[in-house]
Amino acid sequence: ETVRVELGTRSYDILVGRGLISRAGEFAAPLLNQKRVIIVTDANVARHHLEVLDQAFVQAGIATQRIVLPAGEQTKSFAQLEELCGRLLDLKAERSTTLVALGGGVIGDLTGFAASILLRGVDFIQVPTTLLAQVDSSVGGKTGINMAQGKNLIGSFYQPRLVLADTAALDTLPKRELRAGYAEVVKYGLIDSSEFFTWLECHAAGIIAGDEAARRQAIVTSCRAKAGIVGADERESAQRALLNLGHTFGHALEAECGYSDELLHGEAVAIGMVMAFDLSARLGLAPLEDAARLRRHLASIGLPTDPGWVEGRNWVAERLIEHMGKDKKVKDGRIGFVLAHGIGKAFSPAYVDLAEVATLLEVSIAA
Template sequence: MKKFSKLNVKLKDYSYPIFIGENLISEIMDLIPKFEDYSKIIVITDKVVLKNLFQSYKKIERLSKKKFFSVTLPSGEKTKSFQHLQFLCEKILKEKIDRDALLICLGGGVIGDITGLTANLLLRGVDFIQIPTTLLAQVDSSVGGKTAINSRYGKNLIGSFNQPKAVIISTETLKKLEKRQVISGYAEILKYSLISDKSFFGFLQKNGKKILSLDTATIIKTIKVSCKIKSKIVGKDEKEKGIREILNFGHTFGHAIESFTGFSKKIFHGEAVILGMYLALKLSNYLGLCDTNIINKFCIHLNELKIPYKLRDYKIKISPLNFLKHIKFDKKIKNNKMKFILLQDFAKPVAYVVKDENILNNFLEKNLF
């Protein structure tokens, strides 16, 4: 059996493992002890993943023997829709599954989110495991049990909390990932270091380039630390009633940017989060919560990695007023209260409610470009 790391996500009712290593897909029968007992093994993937990871897909097919079948969805955010949820559920039901079926998500956050939700809905709940194949999914969306599809009224508005039975992170799956997608995952990694671990930021300063070039040992260590940070936070607050909100650092501004650009390829989620973290740091300083030291370190680090962090780098022009409108559209804005996760220092996040809209408007006038 291959070498791998194992982390446990400890929740109130039960715990589940995250396995991290290289070429772990062929080990699935050893990693998932009940694997042979499942009545059907259903792999859910998307067209791009299927093309790029055909060997991995075939491995699961071979190991599942006659119990295997699969559903391939289109790639991209639009797949997180009612239409595709219905298509997926009915495709699976047509195979006459029972409650001992297992769904396996082989894909990025989009496939992970719709598979988790489908597993929750079918026959009032069947098991599922995550095999995340983007860096963002490996360090973020596959851990924590949030599942969702989108609505015309906003992103991720229809969903549930549903924890997988296990997460298998096999890093060779990343080899054909587009560079921009790697950077998008790096955004969440950088976020963890800022909100919770200064020494991890030091590690990123030293190893950022190796991470972006997907050096095996470095990427495994990075994913491990990231998953540890996220699972610790999720373990304390599974349903996002308190501390879990610090994971939204950079996301209120980031979502406003994604919403303004219509969730298009102009800017990916992680790229918007990088811009959002820059603005959140600037706002922290503007409100007197932190000095410029942390902002300088953030900018120097991203300059070294040639990762853009300003709206103008993406040629996105938006007025402060319009930006405010998109901030208010965010589902986390309750009772019109604009709450931001800001930083007092490394590992010192604070939830801050901006009561006076003028303050935010003045800030945006000065800092948006």
């Protein structure tokens, strides 16, 4: 199935299906400026999928070179960017060479950024291999790296020429990573589609267990939702802000854990979305039942719903608020959130008194 991302001359297709990696050459060939690609991946993904992708290009008469980077969030750094650009130049990358990012959001963000600056810009293709990358990071053209000062602070808007989301890649993804990515799928239902949320309530178990049709439909619906939002609004503003549902709380929790394996991004977002719904209910904006329904759904597939899920950590409300403050959304003692009138009815910005946020955090931490 195909989702078209409409961005004028920079429009591109997201193909979703099983076995796309083994057919990558055929789909990429018409887009290449020379019969040559450089594949960038990480060590984990290379073990499972690099050979198949490489062969798919070779069979289509496309020459390949490979760069394998270490796995993990640390790879989204200036040091690794420099390393990557150096290796690309050593491989004699040219203006007409296409880079292929094979991996999760880390490889996609780093490779996309490198593509945007190498020789003032070369083409790149995304082959996302995590659920998070297939439904979120590979759509919308945000690329970048982290700094000591914070995540994603250096980067660019740079669109890929093509995205190949192969559901078969998810077979080798650790279940914890799969569940974490699923939190972002739920987010699209919460933002503006209660029908999708209801559908997910029936199909979540299948999506996690490997029901192919359900996975495909979940990915296509999510990509369509994000493509619709970024197509309307490529650079950040009102519409795109809705994608931050659960992320203001989530980022604070993640930052406090040092972006470590203690709490994956999607897990933090799951907790953050519950907090956003609890806050909405507390303010009388949304029915309590919707917050409860969200909790039940996330818990049903083993996603966390409260900060207490993280073992052995003593959360401090003031410290979380401090992190949210750094998130630049504070105005006269109030923090800007994405809140909701219910499932499928998110809105933003909603400015909430710090005192109210502090109370919610205290309750949430105690849970």
